[in-house]
Amino acid sequence: MLKLNVNGKETVFEGDPSMPLLWFLRDEAGLTGSKFGCGMALCGACTVHLDGQPTRACVTPVAAAQGRAITTIEAVHTDPVGKNVQAAWRKLDVVQCGYCQSGQIMAATALLKSNPAPSDADIDAAMSGNVCRCATYQRIRAAIHDAAQSAPKA
Amino acid sequence: MRILERFSGSVASTTAALELPAPANLSRRAFLQGVGGLAVGVCIGPALSACKPASAPSGGGSATAATVFEPNAFVRITPDNRVIIVAKHLEMGQGTYTGLATLAAEELDADWDQVSVEGAPADAKRYGNAQTGGSQGTGGSNAMASSHEQMRRAGAAARAMLVSAAAQEWKVPVGSLTVSKGVVSHAESGRKATFGELAEAAGKQAVPETLVLKDPKDFKLIGQQKLGRKDSSGKTDGSAMFTQDMKLPDMLVAVVAYAPSFGGKLKSVDAAKARAITGVVDVVQFDGGTGYRGGVAVLAKNTWVARQGRDALVTEWDDSAALKLGSTELMAQYRTLLDKPGAVAKHEGDAVAVLAKAGKVVQAEYEFPHLAHAAMEPMNCLVQIRDQDCEIWNGEQFQTVDQANVAKLLGLKPEQVTIHQLYAGGSFGRRANPKSDYVLEAVSLAKAARAQGHKVPVKLVWMREDDMRAGYFRPMFLHRVRAALDKDGGILAWEQRVIGESIIKGTPFEPFMIKDGVDHTSVEGCFEHYAAANVHIDLHSPETGVPVQWWRSVGHTHTAFAKESMIDELAAQAGVDPFEFRRKAMADHPRHRAVLELAAEKAGWGTPLKPGEGKARRGRGIAVQESFSSIVAEVVEVTITDGKLRVDRVVCAVDCGLAINPDVVRAQMEGGIGFALSAALHNAITLDKGAVQETNFHTYTPLRINEMPVIEVHIVASPEPPTGVGEPGVPPLAPALANAIYAATGQRIRKLPLVKQLKA
Ligand code: FES
Ligand code: FES
Numbered sequence: 001m002l003k004l005n006v007n008g009k010e011t012v013f014e015g016d017p018s019m020p021l022l023w024f025l026r027d028e029a030g031l032t033g034s035k036f037g038c039g040m041a042l043c044g045a046c047t048v049h050l051d052g053q054p055t056r057a058c059v060t061p062v063a064a065a066q067g068r069a070i071t072t073i074e075a076v077h078t079d080p081v082g083k084n085v086q087a088a089w090r091k092l093d094v095v096q097c098g099y100c101q102s103g104q105i106m107a108a109t110a111l112l113k114s115n116p117a118p119s120d121a122d123i124d125a126a127m128s129g130n131v132c133r134c135a136t137y138q139r140i141r142a143a144i145h146d147a148a149q150s151a152p153k154a
Numbered sequence: 155m156r157i158l159e160r161f162s163g164s165v166a167s168t169t170a171a172l173e174l175p176a177p178a179n180l181s182r183r184a185f186l187q188g189v190g191g192l193a194v195g196v197c198i199g200p201a202l203s204a205c206k207p208a209s210a211p212s213g214g215g216s217a218t219a220a221t222v223f224e225p226n227a228f229v230r231i232t233p234d235n236r237v238i239i240v241a242k243h244l245e246m247g248q249g250t251y252t253g254l255a256t257l258a259a260e261e262l263d264a265d266w267d268q269v270s271v272e273g274a275p276a277d278a279k280r281y282g283n284a285q286t287g288g289s290q291g292t293g294g295s296n297a298m299a300s301s302h303e304q305m306r307r308a309g310a311a312a313r314a315m316l317v318s319a320a321a322q323e324w325k326v327p328v329g330s331l332t333v334s335k336g337v338v339s340h341a342e343s344g345r346k347a348t349f350g351e352l353a354e355a356a357g358k359q360a361v362p363e364t365l366v367l368k369d370p371k372d373f374k375l376i377g378q379q380k381l382g383r384k385d386s387s388g389k390t391d392g393s394a395m396f397t398q399d400m401k402l403p404d405m406l407v408a409v410v411a412y413a414p415s416f417g418g419k420l421k422s423v424d425a426a427k428a429r430a431i432t433g434v435v436d437v438v439q440f441d442g443g444t445g446y447r448g449g450v451a452v453l454a455k456n457t458w459v460a461r462q463g464r465d466a467l468v469t470e471w472d473d474s475a476a477l478k479l480g481s482t483e484l485m486a487q488y489r490t491l492l493d494k495p496g497a498v499a500k501h502e503g504d505a506v507a508v509l510a511k512a513g514k515v516v517q518a519e520y521e522f523p524h525l526a527h528a529a530m531e532p533m534n535c536l537v538q539i540r541d542q543d544c545e546i547w548n549g550e551q552f553q554t555v556d557q558a559n560v561a562k563l564l565g566l567k568p569e570q571v572t573i574h575q576l577y578a579g580g581s582f583g584r585r586a587n588p589k590s591d592y593v594l595e596a597v598s599l600a601k602a603a604r605a606q607g608h609k610v611p612v613k614l615v616w617m618r619e620d621d622m623r624a625g626y627f628r629p630m631f632l633h634r635v636r637a638a639l640d641k642d643g644g645i646l647a648w649e650q651r652v653i654g655e656s657i658i659k660g661t662p663f664e665p666f667m668i669k670d671g672v673d674h675t676s677v678e679g680c681f682e683h684y685a686a687a688n689v690h691i692d693l694h695s696p697e698t699g700v701p702v703q704w705w706r707s708v709g710h711t712h713t714a715f716a717k718e719s720m721i722d723e724l725a726a727q728a729g730v731d732p733f734e735f736r737r738k739a740m741a742d743h744p745r746h747r748a749v750l751e752l753a754a755e756k757a758g759w760g761t762p763l764k765p766g767e768g769k770a771r772r773g774r775g776i777a778v779q780e781s782f783s784s785i786v787a788e789v790v791e792v793t794i795t796d797g798k799l800r801v802d803r804v805v806c807a808v809d810c811g812l813a814i815n816p817d818v819v820r821a822q823m824e825g826g827i828g829f830a831l832s833a834a835l836h837n838a839i840t841l842d843k844g845a846v847q848e849t850n851f852h853t854y855t856p857l858r859i860n861e862m863p864v865i866e867v868h869i870v871a872s873p874e875p876p877t878g879v880g881e882p883g884v885p886p887l888a889p890a891l892a893n894a895i896y897a898a899t900g901q902r903i904r905k906l907p908l909v910k911q912l913k914a
Contacts, residue, residue, distance in 0.1 A: 015456075027401075030401070031392070032398070033392020035530075035531070036457070036532075037530055042851035045530065086391065095386055096580075097246050097529070097531070098389030098577065099530040102392050125860070129858075131856045132828075133530045134580060134825045135826075137862035138828075138862060138864070
């Protein structure tokens with residue numbers, strides 16, 4: 001039996017510990033905001049945070065998440081940076097089909113937490129693992145800059 | 155889907171208010187029947203937020219349901235003051251929910267913040283698309299063109315009834331009332347009421363016989379630069395519902411083993427290992443049929459378990475009737491047709507004879523690979539079959555076609571097939587399959603599961619690899635163009651042979667879209683808007699056995715490349731600047747020319763590019779194409795260093811008539827350019843012995859953020875009726891890019907994807 005902390009709540013999982021975290025979240029925990037796009041760590045649609053680190057849930061065994069704080073798109077607003085990122089995404093209407101955007105927002109939040117004022121090159125480096133087939137990349141860049149600028153000054 | 159006619163109305167182009175007949179009223183009873191499927195305890199609205207209690211009449215005649223004001227099929231106003239717009243089109247990223255809501259909310263004078271959108275169920279009587287003969291579906295970039303009058307009338311009818319309810323209650327003349335931001339006011343007495351407060355009384359008013367639509371100068375929402383998309387919120391907090399996210403009680407997920415080559419048949423399966431996996435519920439063999447695959451499905455409650463089960467199946471396939479050729483052999487077969495006359499698509503003057511006598515003929519061949527749509531959400535479909543009906547949940551792009559095909563497969567009537575609308579995680583045309591391939595596959599599978607005792611909802615889920623290899627690709631094409639200049643540097647003659655699979659043959663669209671052996675979608679956009687006295691275009695449509703389908707901007711994906719590349723070659727031949735050459739040759743098409751000029755001006759065409767560093771070579775290219783009645787020109791700037799290409803900037807100008815939501819138009823140009831760039835640079839589906847070689851995003855490599863150029867979009871101000879924007883941003887990109895590479899290096903690239911062609 002695995003003990004997991006998902007979005008601040010303790011929960012248990014009794015199934016296959018090698019099952020990727022993504023399918024635990026989506027099919028067992030009912031948190032469908034994290035998406036399946038490739039299953040091979042190629043697209044980033046499944047990005048969640050483990051102890052704040054952006055992680056591809058589709059290739060992370062659920063057992064590896066034990067003892068770590070799992071944060072998904074459904075709770076990213078509880079982090080002030082995450083909330084800021086979501087607000088920038090809405091302000092600039094980044095989304096098109098939306099399917100990749102949970103992953104984009106999780107990756108962008110992690111970027112801004114480690115680098116509060118990223119350059120375009122920083123953004124390209126941090127975000128190039130996240131595919132958007134609708135190619136909303138220009139607005140993703142702009143929204144990250146916007147969130148960086150509107151961050152509450154510490 | 156291709157629009158064959160331009161919008162014939164004149165609402166947006168007129169400057170005077172119009173009187174139009176009101177939309178037919180719909181009884182509440184019919185409405186409740188129509189949305190009866192909502193009452194299954196599952197949120198099927200476009201977003202969770204759309205499922206607040208009042209919006210979901212339970213069918214039990216609850217008090218709230220009884221007071222929802224629902225004047226027509228498109229508008230609902232709840233007592234808690236929400237305006238719900240029912241969208242007849244699929245939201246797959248193109249912004250159609252926002253566009254449809256803008257149109258209705260404009261005439262309604264609603265407050266934008268009180269408006270939300272729900273997807274319509276399949277029901278062609280109420281939600282048919284006038285531009286496609288009344289069948290319900292989304293495509294051809296025609297949602298705004300087909301809806302702008304309809305949705306405005308729907309909003310205007312609702313407004314009139316709200317106003318007459320207030321007039322009756324306050325005993326004042328209708329003409330003394332004003333409406334703004336969802337509030338009806340009587341200035342003299344200072345009385346005010348919200349739409350929600352008036353909803354019940356409005357429901358008792360007669361539907362107006364005539365409607366007065368706004369004069370465009372009074373628009374408050376239409377044309378506003380930044381209105382805010384209606385789907386932004388749900389798509390940024392994880393709550394937006396896609397088919398992939400649907401879960402019904404007792405639902406099973408199916409992952410399927412398929413034949414590796416098109417047309418392969420199952421010989422044998424050993425499912426022992428799959429059945430031994432904890433959580434595998436059953437293994438089901440199901441039949442394919444016309445246009446869809448059969449296979450062996452593993453059923454489980456959890457997607458991962460189903461996939462593990464599928465991967466553990468030991469299958470043998472009979473390839474005797476399967477496609478055996480590879481892409482190289484198919485292209486070689488195409489080449490054998492290059493010198494054979496095809497079905498004539500266009501013939502003016504006598505291009506062949508003129509070219510035979512012309513001094514200098516410029517000739518080029520252009521090659522295009524198969525392309526996958528590779529939408530971010532792999533295809534999927536949720537099906538519940540019962541004795542007398544079938545319910546489907548899908549990011550549904552082709553309601554009427556799918557409903558008919560499913561009904562046929564199950565021996566039901568179309569009206570016994572309910573289809574619930576969800577968001578689609580991209581489509582690019584894939585979800586509108588004329589043969590309903592993945593939908594029928596899901597239904598065939600659910601039917602076989604049912605026969606094995608699983609009378610539960612079944613969700614078919616394709617893994618990325620299944621999606622990539624399922625076919626229904628943009629066809630492979632080969633073009634040959636021969637052209638010559640006249641003595642004044644104009645185009646004397648243009649001869650073009652097009653070779654490629656037909657996406658229409660064998661579909662219900664064949665009678666309308668194939669004429670005299672010419673599939674219109676194979677040649678659309680070949681040679682238009684340039685002046686030439688002698689034009690000959692013909693077409694071969696070889697059958698290859700590879701399933702093919704429309705792909706964002708359809709024929710224009712290749713015809714624009716051939717045309718705009720050859721135009722560039724002719725300009726070089728004439729020794730004229732490529733922009734000036736186009737301008738002159740387009741003299742008879744002022745609207746096209748204006749778009750071309752706008753793009754060139756904003757891009758600084760004619761001014762020198764900032765030189766690159768070191769050995770870097772830089773260049774600019776231009777291209778223009780009309781598609782789906784919108785005209786788009788793009789200027790691409792590139793830098794090439796040691797054979798490495800960087801696309802720096804794309805300047806885009808678009809004339810799409812009235813821009814209902816300018817920011818959505820910009821977003822569609824940006825996205826269309828990025829999508830086109832992915833294909834132009836990198837993408838090809840390669841067949842080897844009938845099997846697709848690409849599997850996932852490491853072999854079919856999508857554009858990533860580090861390759862995304864800076865994009866500037868300029869919209870031509872226009873009073874003309876609105877036309878499409880979902881597709882038209884795509885076609886000019888690839889030729890403008892190839893032309894920029896030529897400008898930088900002198901290398902003409904005539905084969906896509908082009909990165910592989912680039913010389914060091
Ligand atoms: S689904 Fe995990 S990276 Fe694509
Ligand atoms: S918004 Fe559609 S894939 Fe990113």
